[in-house]
Amino acid sequence: MAKIAYILLCHKDPDAIIMQAERLTVAGDYMAIHFDARAKPEHFKKIKDALSDNPNVTFARKRIKCGWGTWSLVQASLYAVQAAVENFPRATHFYMLSGDCMAIKTAEYAHKFLDENDKDFIESFDYFESDWIKTGWKEERLVYRHFFNERTQKKRFYAAYNLQQRLGLKRDIPHDIQVMIGSQWWCLRRRTVEWILDFTRQRRDVMRFFRTTWIPDETFFQTLVRHLIPEDEIEARTLTFLMFSDYGMPVTFHNDHYDLLLAQDFLFARKISPEAKELKARLGRLYAAHDVGFQISNEGTSLYKFLTGRGRMGRRFSMRFWETESSLGRERELLIVVCKKWHVAKRLLEQIRHVANVPTIDYLFNEESTPLPDLGGIQTSLEKRTRHRRALMRMLFEYYNTDRLVICMDSSNLDLMNDFYSDRSVSRLLEIDCHFSDEYLTGHAHRVGLAGERTPKATLERLLPTIRNDMNHESDLIRDAGFSRYQRIRETATAEENAPKLAEFLSISWDQGLRLAQTDHLFSD
Known part of the structure; x- marks a missing residue:
């Protein structure tokens, strides 16, 4: 029977992390936590003290400071994965979570689902051929070296990029690697995770390459899984239900979304609003429940697009001339x-x-x-x-x-x-x-x-x-x-x-x- 080791990257709200760890381990699953080294030391101490007696919880052996778009997020994930592999030999699957995620199915349902689907679940699409990146940089993320955090060191980030561009300092992608891209919320089998850890030790050239790419949490695991695992053993989807607005911001779920979330063909959902206390309480009780039936309708994404579209003014009905010089003909x-x-x-x-x-x-x-x-x-x-x-x-x-x-x-x-x-x-x-x-x-x-x-x-x-x-x-x-x-x-x-x-x-x-x-x-x- 499947047993899941949850890989939790977090940086705030120690009380919520403690509750999440207790909820997800009560059914016999595991959790490995990486708590951002930038966070308050007293918060980390509170988490460790509260969970010290829980044998199904472990912590990454090293904590690092994490920054959006940088290698630190991948390194933190690897530290937590390594801790989970070493401490939980009975874990069959490793599931990446954030502090904003909550289960929308029971542990019973999740275990049965993974038993029946012997695959790795990870979005993994061709980096250059797919349209996963809608706007902004594409090739630039890979062929130039990014040493600075774009959000906290913006001037240095773009100065380094502009200098490399002027000097023509493009680099090659490792010749045997096909770069893939997708969501960072994955669920991988134990064999896959062990092969990835072996790969990180053997292929220092690939590790050097990804350490200075931009937003590597969207490419590193996605590329390595596709490189190491046969295609028919990969399901190119995430098991975490998440949606994005037209502005690229994650959609937040609230108290009245309970029925909608349970009806989606996913195991977790992200992001749950911090103010949605009723929703959190109901979902918190759900994971350990037994004999719960789920009516999967899976209309969440299309329903969201429909309802938000109705709320907009203008409705994009202005005239568009694709062929300004063409006419059907005056007499027609x-x-x-x-x-x-x-x-x-x-x-x-x-x-x-x-x-x-x-x-x-x-x-x-x-x-x-x-x-x-x-x-x-x-x-x-x-x-x-x-x-x-x-x-x-x-x-x-x-x-x-x-x-x-x-x-x-x-x-x-x-x-x-x-x-x-x-x-x-x-x-x-x-x-x-x-x-x-x-x-x-x-x-x-x-x-x-x-x-x-x-x-x-x-x-x-x-x-x-x-x-x-x-x-x-x-x-x-x-x-x-x-x-x-x-x-x-x-x-x-x-x-x-x-x-x-x-x-x-x-x-x-x-x-x-x-x-x-x-x-x-x-x-x-």
């Missing part, structure tokens, strides 16, 4: 059908093909699978279609040899509507106003990843009003945009009331518009 008409219920719009387009004899295309900017002709590759992905939207539409007009074309869009695509309306061509817009039942909204939440099959009912009940308001808000924005040649049909209206709107939109007769409005089961879910 683009007819846009907008509907949140895609199946409703698709039924209408099927009828338009027969009644109005106009080429139609479904949600080409929303569904990758929308059938499109081969247009030289521009149609192969949603990203390409959106980026080259006008060129794509010009090619479709030419492919169908027509000056009138009907397409579908989701109501969230206001930026696309704005862009096409700003073109020299004529754009017409038909919005389909549908009723959204709770059942439909629940299905929508599942389809877009805001909820999973096992999301608690209470969570869904809190979420549905937000989704409903969001859909209504999208519709309001479309009407507030003041588009010319805009028509709107409603599910609650009669066929006779919707017929003239359809006729006006498609430039067809009232009778033809009535045929479209009378489409069988047009609004059915």
Whole structure:
């Protein structure tokens, strides 16, 4: 059965560290602690005194001063790992934690999970090929030597970098090493950890290289694991649930996040707010509990992005011109059908093909699978279609040899509507106003990843009003945009009331518009 040695790097809040150590060792697991040498000596003494009688707790044999972005964080981890290996021979796994982490599963669940998954869990992506680094330095982190702490010795840090750059003092990466990158929160098997420790003793050249790289805690273990362990024994993910805001700051969890955290497919979560005392108490009791069932829905990240996105003003709906010199053509008409219920719009387009004899295309900017002709590759992905939207539409007009074309869009695509309306061509817009039942909204939440099959009912009940308001808000924005040649049909209206709107939109007769409005089961879910 799996037994975990937790590797805890910490620098403050001795009471919380003591509680964390006691909680995680009560079920038979272990902990090795490195307490930052910069911290108050009395705090370290308090921790050692409180845990001195706990045989499942040990301390790194040497304490060093740690600084963000420097080798000291990796060295502190190695000291704690070494202490854990020497003192806990029965430990099968080594799990990196911070003082802000808390278990969101029971020890029983964690042990069973690790027994059933004989792999190393560590984010490990190609440093140069992946997009793990979104902004800022990339190659510079490795090929230049970084001797100073960027946060506490900023002038020296950048002076040393600028000097090396001017003198052309780039260095080579060790020839047999493929540098990898990922989160520093990993869980490794004992064999892997022992091989890493052996490697650090044998490959002094690699150690010298990483000691002067920048932010090595994101590359050192990630690189060595991939270098030493077969790929099929590595799961390139962390078992610690963490999210980042648009500004690169870790998202903090509070008292009302308990159910959401337990529903995620992770063993720990970071960061727990220091003020979330109720959440800490509930999670603290959880680890030692038995026979607890977990309903994994795993919608945390997508739900966070959705809810924070709703809270922003502006919503990034300003016009964007990817091709400022392009136009669909002054004599052409683009007819846009907008509907949140895609199946409703698709039924209408099927009828338009027969009644109005106009080429139609479904949600080409929303569904990758929308059938499109081969247009030289521009149609192969949603990203390409959106980026080259006008060129794509010009090619479709030419492919169908027509000056009138009907397409579908989701109501969230206001930026696309704005862009096409700003073109020299004529754009017409038909919005389909549908009723959204709770059942439909629940299905929508599942389809877009805001909820999973096992999301608690209470969570869904809190979420549905937000989704409903969001859909209504999208519709309001479309009407507030003041588009010319805009028509709107409603599910609650009669066929006779919707017929003239359809006729006006498609430039067809009232009778033809009535045929479209009378489409069988047009609004059915």
